[in-house]
Structures are given as C-alpha cells and as structure tokens.
Amino acid sequence: MKPITTQKDYIQSLKELRHVVYYNGKRVEDVTEHPALRPHINAAALTYELALRPEHEALMTAVSHLSGKKINRFTHIHQTVDDLIKKIQMLRLIAHETGSCFQRCVGFDALNAVYMTAYDIDQKYKTDYFEKFKKYLLHVQESNVMVVGGMTDPKGDRSLSPSKQADPDLFTHVVQRRTDGIVIRGAKAHMTGGINSHEILLMPTQAMKEEEKDYALSCALPLNAPGVILIFGRQTNEERKCEEGFDAGNTQFGLVGGEALIIFEDVFVPWERVFLCGEYDMAGLLVERFATLHRQNYGGCKGGVSDILVGASALAAEYQGTAGASHIKEKLAEMMHLAETLYSGSVACSAMGYKTPSGAYYPDPLLANTTKHNVTRHIYEIARLAHDIAGGIVATMPFHGDMESSEVGRYVKKYLAGAQGVSVESRMKILRLIENMSGGTALVESMHGAGSPQTQKVMYGRLGNLEQKKRWAKRLVQID
C-alpha cells in the first residue's frame, strides 16, 4: 500500500478500501461521497494534513523509535513524558481546527496499550507477541494507515460474564484456531472513526477468567477483510448532514466522531497479527492501559472543543447585544475555568507519566481517570452555560431554508436581527454551531466515551490509596 501522506491520499485510500459499510440499512459504495459520512472523514483527514504544516509539525509528528524516521504522531509509541504532553497539546490543537472529534486517538492509544502489554505477556509466558507487534507497528508507521482501536463489546446481559451469555458472540471471541491463524466472531460497539479507518486493533473489553480464554484476544485486521461489516451509528440531527445550508451546525466536520457497530462474522486473522490469545490473566492489564491512555486524552480534545464552544457563546452574546452584561461575562469565565480544568488534568497525568518495562511511557492512571471523570461532568456544565448565554433561540430557530425563502426570508431576517451591524446569517450560524456542539450525541459521548463514569470510580477504589489516607488521618489525631 502506498504510504498515506496528504489529505488527498487519505481520501483516495478510503475509496479504494471497498469495505462493507451500511448507513440506514443501505450499503455505501463509497464512504467519501456520502454526505453524512464525509464530515467525519474531513475531520480525520486533518490529522494527515496538519502534520504537513510547518506551524504544527512539532506536535503532529514524532521520530519513530523503531525506524528513526519522521512519522505521524498518531502512530508513535510514547518515548518520554514530553511525548505524553505533546499528545495532549496535539489533541487540543486539532480540536481547534475541527470543533469535533477527529477519531484517530483511539487507534493511537490501542497501539501504545498493546505495545506495552505484549512485552509484559512475553515476559510472563515466553510468547513472541512483542516482536510481532513491533513488525505490525512498523507497518502502521510506514503506511500511515488509520487504525481504529476496538475495545467495547456489546456485552449483552451485563450481569453475566462472557462465557455465561445466552449468545456467546456478544463478546468477541476466537471460534477456531488454525495452523495459519485464528477465526474470530463477535462485534465491537461505538467504534469511533470506524467507517473511515483502514484497520482495527482489537482488545478485550474487560478482565477475563480462565473459562474465558477465547475472549482474551487482541489482534489486528484490515477493515476490508472478508466477514467484517460496519453499521454507522445514527446521531442527533443526522439528516441535517445531508442538507444544503448551515443547519448542521458544523457542516465541514460534523458532530463527535461518527461511530459504528463493527461486526466480525468468522473473520480470519493470521498469527502474525495476533497479540493476545488465551492469556486471560493479561486481559485486564491491557484493558486498564488502553483505558488510561484514552482517558488521558479527554482534557486535550474536549478542552479544545470547549474553546470553540466558549468562543461561539461569546459571539452569540455579542451578536444579540448581551456581551456587556456582567452575568454573561461571569458565565464565559466559568466556561473557560471548566475547560482549562479539563486540560490541566490531561497535562497533569501526562507530566506524572512513567516508563513501563517495554520502554513506552504511560500516563498516571489515577489522574487520567480523574480527568475523564471530570469530562463526564464539566462538558455538561459548559454546554448548559452555552445554552444559558445563547438563549432559547437555539432550540426554536427557523430553518436555514426559511432565511433563504423568497416568501418568508424577509421575516426571518427582520425578526432574528440582533445587534446592529451583525448579519442575521452570522447569528444563525453561530447559534447552530452551539446547538451542534452542546446537545444530544455530543454530550453522551462525553459521558461514555473512554468508559462510563462508574468505570472511573472503580479506579479510585483501586488506585486512590485509601488505607494510607486513613493512616494519615489517624496519625494527625494520634489514634493507634
């Protein structure tokens, strides 16, 4: 495969992928031409394009520790604490360009998590996963393919473990071991950037028990492999992406990541692309590492997206003449405080990162979890404040088509007028952007992306050092 360098290369590579994608019950022949899919593709394409710009090269590129060559940072294995911090800076930067999720961090985190865990599995079981994974990594770095990290299984009845499910396929598992590879079946849900990635790097969805060896699975495969089917997830205001005009809010880059349900119907994976297969006691470590690496991100990307929402809210206030009101200034200050709090968390867990036995660097897991946990709250509060500032018009504004109408356009322009000198179109565009970024799918993604809040709370119990905290309290008041 020709290495992907430019935005144009990326789009062309997706045209040639010919993977099986469904949108609203219909097969999509060319994802790049589909109006509902293209905005997400545009967002991911920027991860290629920005890496070519001298003004962003310092963050968007890195030097491969394997080849010594300059690579896209999304394919890099963190070699220092500085790499961890640069990751966060890069995410904020790209979010400023897209105002939405650009999807490629999931694969980035999967590469790092599998890299460091494959090394540990080999140490324990004398397997050869690490060397195989390094070869795979080199392929990813040199081809610059977009990899989707596949962790979340559908999970069926949450009260039952994988091996106890009525349908064994509700967790992705090995159905056949052959001399040349394995055959897998199951699905991965909520796969951000799935429809516009080239490959998927699968990981188990949770810690596994001995009777769940077939579910302790990590492997990589191209998304055009026979038996792989992708079904795009419907988003809030999905149809607006197929309309002309500005009602979609962020017409160029869409809304969050563009998630998909990815099905594996007896898919063959050669042994050289298998990085965990049956070592059930290592599944939990891999899950925890991916979760930490992914939770590390959220103050970067959501911080950057929140910057856009703060800017849009400030403009909405200016456009309707409320910018001078003290309560508006106070609300904007609060939004900025929340956004910077998120960013601080991501920087902090990166700064406190450390070297794993594999040599790859890893963020502080407790701080990374805290960061993501804050995202499940602060993004909602930022959105609430945006709604407060923008006013009810966010929910009641007429269509873009009404503004363009020869019959009622003049009324829309007359009665949606705001501050003097501001066009109605500008006001409507900003309000639609706020609507796009502050409701529905955008909020749910902040809640559940990289794990639901409860998964972060579980980590406080494990990493929160509660016994030591009790000892400190007892010591202070001299309790034996």
Add this chain to the structure above:
Amino acid sequence: MKSHKKKIGIEKRIGVKYCGGCNPTYDRIQVIRQLRSCFLNRFHFVLSNQKTLNGLLFINGCQRSCAVENGDPNGPGSFSISGENELPLLIHWLTTLEEKENNDSLDSFRSADD
C-alpha cells in the same frame, strides 16, 4: 567585483521555526504574512532546516516558547517571538539585521576594491 555588488540589497533568507501551536494567543501565520508584506523582496521566509540562512526566527504561540526548545534564541542572528505585541521588536530586529548584512556586504565589496 560585480558579484560583490549583487549581494547588497538582495533578498535575505530567514529560517522560521514554529512551536506546535497547541493553544496560541495570536495568529502565528499572520505574523509571517505581515513580515512578507512589510519586507517585500527584502526577506524570504523559509523553513529553518534549509541552508544558507541569514537569520533564524522562532515563532511561539505563547510565553511557554516551545519553538526554542531545540535552538538558541539568543544566538547570533536569531529572534524569538511569543506574542503579537512583540511584532515591532521583531521588525526592528529584521531591519537591523538587514542593515548589518548590507554593511557587511558593502565592506566586503570595499575590501575587494582595495
């Protein structure tokens, strides 16, 4: 003698090194646009890894000044900008650099004459 004369007043090459631009407080590219317009045909702004540079310019988005991490902003022939308010200083630096380069060329031209 002719070749020495050509050096005076010709376009000087300034290598530009940017920080990554994670959260810049101003438009860093606009700075280059302004300089290009201000020093039309006098300075050529190129990537910092190119050869035969007359000066090196570090463009940082904020006071953290990440662009200078791998360079010396206080070295001879270099300047680091971290905010829009520093643009007049940058213009002054380029003007001084231009005068110095031209004087050096003139001196060299005179020595050649001698």
